[in-house]
Amino acid sequence: MMLAREAGSWLIFAAGGAAVVLACGERGGQSQAKSDTTGASAFAVSSQPLEPIPPDDSLARPKSLHQVGVPLALTDSVIPKDNPQTPQKIGLGEKLFFDRRLSANGTVACASCHDPRLAFTDGRPVAVGILNRLGQRNSPTVLNALYNQMQFWDGRATTLEQQVGLPIVNPVEMGQPNLDSAVARIAAIPEYRASFIRVFTRQPNPTDLVRAIASYERSQFSFDSPFDHYMAGDSSAISASAKRGWVLFKTRGRCNLCHLFADTTTRPTRFTDDQFHNIGVLIVRHNVVPLARQAEQAIAKGDTIAIDQAAILSPMSALGRFLITRADSDIASFKTPDLRNVMVTAPYFHDGSAATLWDVMDHYNKGAGTRDPYLSTEIQPLALHETEIDDFVALMASLTSPRYKELGARELARQRQLSRTSRPQRDSVRAFGPKPVQPKPPGR
Numbered sequence: 341m342m343l344a345r346e347a348g349s350w351l352i353f354a355a356g357g358a359a360v361v362l363a364c365g366e367r368g369g370q371s372q373a374k375s376d377t378t379g380a381s382a383f384a385v386s387s388q389p390l391e392p393i394p395p396d397d398s399l400a401r402p403k404s405l406h407q408v409g410v411p412l413a414l415t416d417s418v419i420p421k422d423n424p425q426t427p428q429k430i431g432l433g434e435k436l437f438f439d440r441r442l443s444a445n446g447t448v449a450c451a452s453c454h455d456p457r458l459a460f461t462d463g464r465p466v467a468v469g470i471l472n473r474l475g476q477r478n479s480p481t482v483l484n485a486l487y488n489q490m491q492f493w494d495g496r497a498t499t500l501e502q503q504v505g506l507p508i509v510n511p512v513e514m515g516q517p518n519l520d521s522a523v524a525r526i527a528a529i530p531e532y533r534a535s536f537i538r539v540f541t542r543q544p545n546p547t548d549l550v551r552a553i554a555s556y557e558r559s560q561f562s563f564d565s566p567f568d569h570y571m572a573g574d575s576s577a578i579s580a581s582a583k584r585g586w587v588l589f590k591t592r593g594r595c596n597l598c599h600l601f602a603d604t605t606t607r608p609t610r611f612t613d614d615q616f617h618n619i620g621v622l623i624v625r626h627n628v629v630p631l632a633r634q635a636e637q638a639i640a641k642g643d644t645i646a647i648d649q650a651a652i653l654s655p656m657s658a659l660g661r662f663l664i665t666r667a668d669s670d671i672a673s674f675k676t677p678d679l680r681n682v683m684v685t686a687p688y689f690h691d692g693s694a695a696t697l698w699d700v701m702d703h704y705n706k707g708a709g710t711r712d713p714y715l716s717t718e719i720q721p722l723a724l725h726e727t728e729i730d731d732f733v734a735l736m737a738s739l740t741s742p743r744y745k746e747l748g749a750r751e752l753a754r755q756r757q758l759s760r761t762s763r764p765q766r767d768s769v770r771a772f773g774p775k776p777v778q779p780k781p782p783g784r
């Protein structure tokens with residue numbers, strides 16, 4: 341095995357003939373990277389002990405449509421014709437979602453990184469998978485993922501059926517060599533054989549495996565938040581501070597340019613335009629242009645498995661949507677996430693680099709503040725005062741579904757406390773300064 345250090349932070353390993361480039365040890369937070377020399381290949385690993393699989397309890401059950409704010413017609417329209425919802429199929433998908441036997445060594449389930457107790461996230465900056473291997477990206481929530489027009493931070497999957505297959509075969513997530521191995525594992529269990537025959541009238545196979553899990557994902561809609569009640573006409577459902585935050589969100593904050601919420605469209609209840617933008621998240625630590633040229637050489641356009649690996653376990657992850665489209669304008673662009681339940685899904689951004697919603701607000705307030713030629717032109721200094729930042733946070737806290745009400749209150753208190761001593765993204769000079777001149781993109 342060859343080991344070299346480059347740019348102070350990237351380790352390059354040549355494992356089994358193929359060079360794998362990994363980012364190591366530069367991230368704050370609880371996961372400290374070190375190199376793993378026990379396996380045949382080398383991956384950055386977390387020093388945290390392996391957690392047990394979260395419980396498959398009431399928080400994990402399919403959700404009721406009787407929630408204020410559920411978009412009924414839209415919910416219906418996102419169910420594909422060839423994979424209709426049935427209670428048995430959703431139940432099978434739920435079992436599989438919590439089953440670590442889907443992973444290569446029987447230690448990691450979908451729920452390991454999408455824990456219902458944390459609104460289907462993992463509370464870590466970046467995900468930790470099989471053999472404690474560290475990924476490059478933050479685990480998004482599965483709640484309301486059924487409404488996403490594209491899945492993953494870079495939209496490399498368009499359907500949930502496509503999405504489900506990728507973590508199973510990713511070497512740092514569930515580590516299976518292919519879907520057939522995962523199916524073989526499941527097919528060896530008589531109870532699963534019986535369930536597949538009951539639901540699909542045939543033996544376990546990759547198509548039905550991903551269909552069952554996708555059906556379960558489509559049962560996870562989450563509304564009924566104080567904000568939904570406010571929108572439905574209960575003017576006392578949110579605080580005065582959250583109301584001010586809502587006005588700022590649509591005006592000086594410019595948030596609704598991307599976190600779209602219009603009650604006049606057919607997709608009214610989402611806080612996303614389903615588009616990709618470069619908002620400058622820590623872009624400065626990556627030299628993205630050489631990285632982009634490297635990706636063009638290393639990855640065949642449209643090779644989903646290679647793109648998935650680049651996104652999850654290489655520094656090319658930072659290229660975001662570019663990995664799929666190869667358009668320079670998409671360099672470091674990521675999908676606008678829905679903001680529902682955001683209070684309980686810290687840390688934030690595609691790389692988990694913002695610990696609190698105050699850090700997120702500081703990022704926007706200073707207009708990202710990087711000299712990035714691909715930064716969205718919509719990102720600019722906002723000149724927000726502290727009380728206004730608190731109002732934005734109050735608004736975002738009002739987007740929490742009742743199931744996470746207590747967690748939301750605890751988390752708001754925790755983040756507020758943390759923000760009193762730690763505001764690493766705050767830069768008042770930039771926030772109240774002029775919009776910087778943006779450098780031109782380099783020519784090809």
Ligand code: HEC
Nearest residue numbers: 449450453467468469477478479480485491492493507513
């Ligand atoms: C090791 C941790 C890990 C495991 C295991 C895992 N995921 Fe994820 N999941 C992630 C990360 C990280 C992302 C974001 C990756 C990206 O965008 O490139 C993600 C993205 C997703 C998304 C997309 C959400 C969105 O808003 O775009 C869904 C849905 C999802 N996972 C469901 C699943 C299912 C179902 C399984 C099991 C088959 C699973 N995950 C296994 C970590 C994990």
Ligand code: HEC
Nearest residue numbers: 593594595598617621674675676677688689690704716718
């Ligand atoms: C130009 C489009 C754009 C604008 C304007 C914008 N956002 Fe975002 N937002 C995004 C994108 C894209 C991401 C994901 C970026 C990433 O992770 O690299 C994001 C991420 C976030 C996140 C993190 C969510 C998570 O789950 O990690 C929060 C919170 C957020 N935005 C709130 C806001 C608020 C509040 C405003 C207004 C002050 C705002 N955004 C303005 C596009 C935008």
